[in-house]
Amino acid sequence: MADTTSPRASSSVTRTPTSLTQGSTTKGGIGESTLRPDGILKVTGEFAYSSDLWHEDMLWGYTLRSTVAHAEIRSIDTSEALATSGVYAVLTYDDLPTEVKNYGLEIQDTPVLAHGKVRHHGEPVALVAADHPETARRAAAKIRIEYADLPVVTDEASATAPDAILVHEGRDDHHSGHVPHPNIVHRQPIVRGDADAAAARADVVVRGEYVFGMQDQAFLGPESGLAVPGEDGGVDLYVATQWLHSDLRQIAPVLGLPEKKVRMTLSGVGGAFGGREDLSMQIHACLLALRTGKPVKIVYNRFESFFGHVHRHPAKLWYEHGATRDGKLTHVKCRIVLDGGAYASASPAVVGNAASLSIGPYVVEDVAIEALALYTNNPPCGAMRGFGAVQACFAYEAQMDKVAAELGLDPVEFRQRNAMEQGTVMPTGQPVDSPAPVAELLRRVKSRPLPPERQWEVAGGAADVRALPGGLSNTTHGEGVVRGVGYAVGIKNVGFSEGFDDYSTARVRMEVINGEAVATVHTAMAEVGQGGVTVHAQIARTELGVTQVTIHPADTQVGSAGSTSASRQTYMTGGAVRNTCEAVREKVLEIGRRKFGTYHPAWATAELLLEGGKVVTDGGEALAGIAEVLEDEAVDLELEFRHRPTQAFDLRTGQGNGHVQYSFAAHRAVVEVDTELGLVKVVELACAQDVGKALNPLSVVGQIQGGTTQGLGVAVMEEIVVDPVTAKVRNPSFTDYLIPTILDTPTIPVDVLELADEHAPYGLRGIGEAPTLSSTPAVLAAIRNATGLELNKTPIRPEHLTGS
Amino acid sequence: MEFLRPASWEEALAAKAEHPSAVPIAGGTDVMVEINFDHRRPEHLLDLNRIAELQEWEVAGDTVRLGASVPYTKIMEHLRAELPGLALASHTVASPQIRNRGGVGGNLGTASPAGDAHPALLAGGGEVEAVSVRGTRLIPIDDFYKGVKRNALEPDELIRAVHLKKATGPQQFSKVGTRNAMVIAVCAFGLALHPDARTVRTGIGSAAPTPIRATTAEEFLAAALDEAGLWESRGVLPPAVARQFADLVSGAANPIDDVRGTASYRRHALGVMARRTLGWTWEQYRGTEQDELDDRSKPCA
Numbered sequence A: 001m002a003d004t005t006s007p008r009a010s011s012s013v014t015r016t017p018t019s020l021t022q023g024s025t026t027k028g029g030i031g032e033s034t035l036r037p038d039g040i041l042k043v044t045g046e047f048a049y050s051s052d053l054w055h056e057d058m059l060w061g062y063t064l065r066s067t068v069a070h071a072e073i074r075s076i077d078t079s080e081a082l083a084t085s086g087v088y089a090v091l092t093y094d095d096l097p098t099e100v101k102n103y104g105l106e107i108q109d110t111p112v113l114a115h116g117k118v119r120h121h122g123e124p125v126a127l128v129a130a131d132h133p134e135t136a137r138r139a140a141a142k143i144r145i146e147y148a149d150l151p152v153v154t155d156e157a158s159a160t161a162p163d164a165i166l167v168h169e170g171r172d173d174h175h176s177g178h179v180p181h182p183n184i185v186h187r188q189p190i191v192r193g194d195a196d197a198a199a200a201r202a203d204v205v206v207r208g209e210y211v212f213g214m215q216d217q218a219f220l221g222p223e224s225g226l227a228v229p230g231e232d233g234g235v236d237l238y239v240a241t242q243w244l245h246s247d248l249r250q251i252a253p254v255l256g257l258p259e260k261k262v263r264m265t266l267s268g269v270g271g272a273f274g275g276r277e278d279l280s281m282q283i284h285a286c287l288l289a290l291r292t293g294k295p296v297k298i299v300y301n302r303f304e305s306f307f308g309h310v311h312r313h314p315a316k317l318w319y320e321h322g323a324t325r326d327g328k329l330t331h332v333k334c335r336i337v338l339d340g341g342a343y344a345s346a347s348p349a350v351v352g353n354a355a356s357l358s359i360g361p362y363v364v365e366d367v368a369i370e371a372l373a374l375y376t377n378n379p380p381c382g383a384m385r386g387f388g389a390v391q392a393c394f395a396y397e398a399q400m401d402k403v404a405a406e407l408g409l410d411p412v413e414f415r416q417r418n419a420m421e422q423g424t425v426m427p428t429g430q431p432v433d434s435p436a437p438v439a440e441l442l443r444r445v446k447s448r449p450l451p452p453e454r455q456w457e458v459a460g461g462a463a464d465v466r467a468l469p470g471g472l473s474n475t476t477h478g479e480g481v482v483r484g485v486g487y488a489v490g491i492k493n494v495g496f497s498e499g500f501d502d503y504s505t506a507r508v509r510m511e512v513i514n515g516e517a518v519a520t521v522h523t524a525m526a527e528v529g530q531g532g533v534t535v536h537a538q539i540a541r542t543e544l545g546v547t548q549v550t551i552h553p554a555d556t557q558v559g560s561a562g563s564t565s566a567s568r569q570t571y572m573t574g575g576a577v578r579n580t581c582e583a584v585r586e587k588v589l590e591i592g593r594r595k596f597g598t599y600h601p602a603w604a605t606a607e608l609l610l611e612g613g614k615v616v617t618d619g620g621e622a623l624a625g626i627a628e629v630l631e632d633e634a635v636d637l638e639l640e641f642r643h644r645p646t647q648a649f650d651l652r653t654g655q656g657n658g659h660v661q662y663s664f665a666a667h668r669a670v671v672e673v674d675t676e677l678g679l680v681k682v683v684e685l686a687c688a689q690d691v692g693k694a695l696n697p698l699s700v701v702g703q704i705q706g707g708t709t710q711g712l713g714v715a716v717m718e719e720i721v722v723d724p725v726t727a728k729v730r731n732p733s734f735t736d737y738l739i740p741t742i743l744d745t746p747t748i749p750v751d752v753l754e755l756a757d758e759h760a761p762y763g764l765r766g767i768g769e770a771p772t773l774s775s776t777p778a779v780l781a782a783i784r785n786a787t788g789l790e791l792n793k794t795p796i797r798p799e800h801l802t803g804s
Numbered sequence B: 001m002e003f004l005r006p007a008s009w010e011e012a013l014a015a016k017a018e019h020p021s022a023v024p025i026a027g028g029t030d031v032m033v034e035i036n037f038d039h040r041r042p043e044h045l046l047d048l049n050r051i052a053e054l055q056e057w058e059v060a061g062d063t064v065r066l067g068a069s070v071p072y073t074k075i076m077e078h079l080r081a082e083l084p085g086l087a088l089a090s091h092t093v094a095s096p097q098i099r100n101r102g103g104v105g106g107n108l109g110t111a112s113p114a115g116d117a118h119p120a121l122l123a124g125g126g127e128v129e130a131v132s133v134r135g136t137r138l139i140p141i142d143d144f145y146k147g148v149k150r151n152a153l154e155p156d157e158l159i160r161a162v163h164l165k166k167a168t169g170p171q172q173f174s175k176v177g178t179r180n181a182m183v184i185a186v187c188a189f190g191l192a193l194h195p196d197a198r199t200v201r202t203g204i205g206s207a208a209p210t211p212i213r214a215t216t217a218e219e220f221l222a223a224a225l226d227e228a229g230l231w232e233s234r235g236v237l238p239p240a241v242a243r244q245f246a247d248l249v250s251g252a253a254n255p256i257d258d259v260r261g262t263a264s265y266r267r268h269a270l271g272v273m274a275r276r277t278l279g280w281t282w283e284q285y286r287g288t289e290q291d292e293l294d295d296r297s298k299p300c301a
């Protein structure tokens, strides 16, 4: 390889001191790069994913999906399927056991099985359980469905036309009252200052229209799980998901069971990225299990997975930026139209994010913003890493480059002049009350040395094609290749916003086993690969001074941990673990005081810590072993943890303290473009990010590199292509939905800042999403820099660069 | 579905004669995908993996007899000198895992217009050894591709090997995909100079219902080289000749718009690849770039 700088070697961490007393001497505590327990198993292929679940006499479930995007269902005939030998059950809408037949994250608009109508390509219509997956599939093929096609709405014009067919008739959800058209799920304007008046002060005004394609989470472990009927009439569900309790809340009513009779356990999750926030096979497997009295496993294949989860909203964005000659932004006006597809999923919250983060990490007093999500007959869209902020960042960063060019300013310099800081007020009126080192992050990526020119040349002047656009496809040996460099920076919120009661629960138990004090941490946190289980053990060691920490499997026998999304899990469930550990520590010390208080005055007077298995004073004097204190007593507590409350955005003005915390990352992209063939090689994608406090620096760098790569994917290749006439998905496979291979993944040097947020546990900042934002526009900017083309759509395709 | 596992070539031919609709499976990298996607549910699968000779190749005289199941990895590792175009093409196929399983026999069996071996085979020239219990015939590669994913095999025939002329001049292969590795071709181009015969051959992939040659372009180039005495003089190739060749290659294509690319882009890209590969092969023929070309086609991790 041309550039083999190891990501770890080229990563640096800059700390501002965080005051840590408890845990500063415990090995394997926070701040260390302890290794993840699932790492080696995953790399060697031994990790058990939900698709590996097995039960002695289980059946296989299969989902029959619509082959058309919008149609009335005239009839469904299941008789032949039912008569197939080996088939135990065939279910349609008519077999649903209760009055609750829909589910949904926020709006319950999604039918468990289609009723009278299908609204998008691939919608579940019927279920089959059989003794073999092949039998189930063949039986499903014998189900006869008579469709009567309906017209499709696929974009803003067709969806909001006066005579447009309504995707959902008779809406009565809490957004239906304020939207301008029933095919708009939610609309959020934000008005602050007077953008029109400010525009009059602008020396330059730049307008742009941008298009963001539909990205898929493309997690490697397809949707899968196993439902086992219980003797009490309930069901045990083992499943890969992002939020067990949110699933539970939606599953139980459809089954007609109380929540305590639906016992959920997290199974091995092969990635999520937002795509497991919505239900997929959960209710279906439970229905089949309860109907047949047998365990039922459902595993989607890759093709089905493309229909089995929501995608990132494709978007059209219109922006107007104004600036004065001295390089200060005067105003921003924007309009963001997100395609939510056939069902609401997370669309309302994505709208709130897109609107509130629409101008980026900049100081702008006068703004006029509108964001909305449509109902269409396209595939449903919902949560994906970056959640509304990604689409906006792609557009506002393109605008920032355009304005800088118009002013003749360096693009980084122009951004720095307008960069927000701690204290800046957001368009929503919310002040940013923790560090916002936007200018500094840009400075850091810019000051890195550039990779050498003609980095593909090897000794003797030959070319290593792997370092060139086209790679092994051998399309160029340097001909037509032009380098470009581009910058971008973004802002992402952390945690659930807009007044949502966002909390996490942690249960911590401390006891003596074989003479040693050990801790058990039990949460319902979905480990989707982010490394939460590693961090929880680190926190428990830090707070409780123990070495041995057992992480209990995540299930619904403990309170909700909230979602593994919104960059929130280390903050929230990590915060909950710390919070419960603190309470456990107090109990341990109480027991100690009770037992030993009379022997040493320090028990009453000193600040006491748990370190290295002992109770020690802050002066370092050991008072007793924890094991001696506890003996056969166990301390066992389950507590909830909440972040600061937030407020809803005003429906007309968008004002409100809607967000918990903000997260910032900046990128510099260096690309080589084959300008004749329109092929791109991203050579380096340097990132600088403020993480508040790196609880596990190695995991932090991993998250940043992963997010960066996902952003690169949607810059140069990833797109679900939906036929504009039929609304059918044209590339539901990894043959034609391309994600970056290791050869497409550049060197990603990472520069980690740790500027503590005093409101957050350990001062940490949620980190998972911010790098996904700025990566895409940085790559686009670099390609524009190389080609001189405007490029208003992502992902770019070769023909966009060659004009053919 | 019945799984037939012949232990010898003769048994395989007999099984194919008995069950003409049986689907042979070699590396399985096409067959298993089709089965998994439910595009195909044959009554019989005919496993060729126990037949050792399909995995072997022989270099004799001026030809290579390449067993149908020789995986791409082996071609890259062992036949780079004899079959440089095919070795380059092999290196662009999929990923190391797939290249360890898949081979030219399977690529020919599928006969997809996007199969990467085809442009190299067309440019290099050769014959497909098709065998049945009735006997053996050699099908010229030019006559092998009959339609979208249709080939010239009779239902009872199996591919034993391909007979390929050892390269007598420089060969190149180039493929456009929207990813830098592991990608199905948007379009591909193979070029071989045959200085011994004073001819040039080409192969175009993914830009017509079948893999095709750009015969007008070939004839134009051969004539231009002849007229200017360039085969002998090894002189510089006039840019106008390269341009005209590129235009004729793009003109030979008959591409469509699909999810992988537009027809006009495919035409454009073929022109660029034709011009570049001609430049590389010609420079190599002139003897100035020999070492570098060797380096380039070296296998990598």
Ligand SMILES: Cc1cc2nc3c(=O)[nH]c(=O)nc-3n(C[C@H](O)[C@H](O)[C@H](O)COP(=O)(O)OP(=O)(O)OC[C@H]3O[C@@H](n4cnc5c(N)ncnc54)[C@H](O)[C@@H]3O)c2cc1C
Pocket (backbone or CB within 6 Å): B023, B024, B025, B026, B027, B028, B029, B030, B031, B032, B033, B048, B068, B069, B092, B093, B094, B095, B098, B101, B102, B103, B104, B105, B106, B107, B108, B109, B110, B114, B115, B116, B117, B157, B158, B159, B160, B182, B183, B184, B185
């Ligand atoms: C992830 C992935 C990526 C891929 N990428 C590429 C790529 O970049 N370029 C490319 O060209 N292809 C690609 N392919 C397709 C495939 O790998 C190739 O077509 C390969 O050459 C098939 O060889 P095989 O031995 O695996 O064939 P098989 O799957 O075993 O067979 C393919 C066809 O040939 C028939 N067949 C096999 N052997 C014989 C025989 N001896 N006689 C008669 N018929 C026979 C089979 O019946 C079947 O119809 C990819 C496949 C996968 C799964």
